[in-house]
Amino acid sequence: MPEHIKARLAEEIKALEHELTTELPAEIKKAVALGDLSENAEYHMAKQRQVFVNARLGQLKKRMGELAMVNLANIPADRVGFGSTITVFDSSKDEEIIYKLVTSEESDVTKGLISTTSPIGRALLGKFVGDTAVVVTPNGKRELEILKLATIHDVVPEDKTLPEVTKE
Missing domain, CATH: 1.10.287.180 (Transcription elongation factor, GreA/GreB, N-terminal domain)
Structure with a gap:
């Protein structure tokens, strides 16, 4: 932690x-x-x-x-979990967005830091690259397709170019 x-x-x-x-x-x-x-x-x-x-x-x-x-060792290395940086395609906005799943104390939506307990965070947890997460928001449903994923176990470069983890 x-x-x-x-x-x-x-x-x-x-x-x-x-x-x-x-x-x-x-x-x-x-x-x-x-x-x-x-x-x-x-x-x-x-x-x-x-x-x-x-x-x-x-x-x-x-x-x-x-x-x-x-226990950070229990966080999965092949799917979205705490500390993951995820690039998603939001079909409702027709754009790619980068999120990082963090604790509720660290969350800041304007910086892309999403709490694991938020609706988006909960929808993304456990998903693999290629999966689509459906998030119900006050403005309606949003579909987020996971394009890239770097877990807490991966080294994330400073330029936010994320290594791709594929579903096996």
């Missing part, structure tokens, strides 16, 4: 834990000192933030656990 994602999540966890254990208790203490808690906006805002930070910490820790369980 990309180490920069784990590092970014760990950094956010550390910052939120600091806020939860140091900053928020100080804010709550100051707000309590102001008196009447029933109409104390500072107190209510600090308590709401505390609930949010706790929930976000839970999400991040769960995601870190999920990422730790990913």
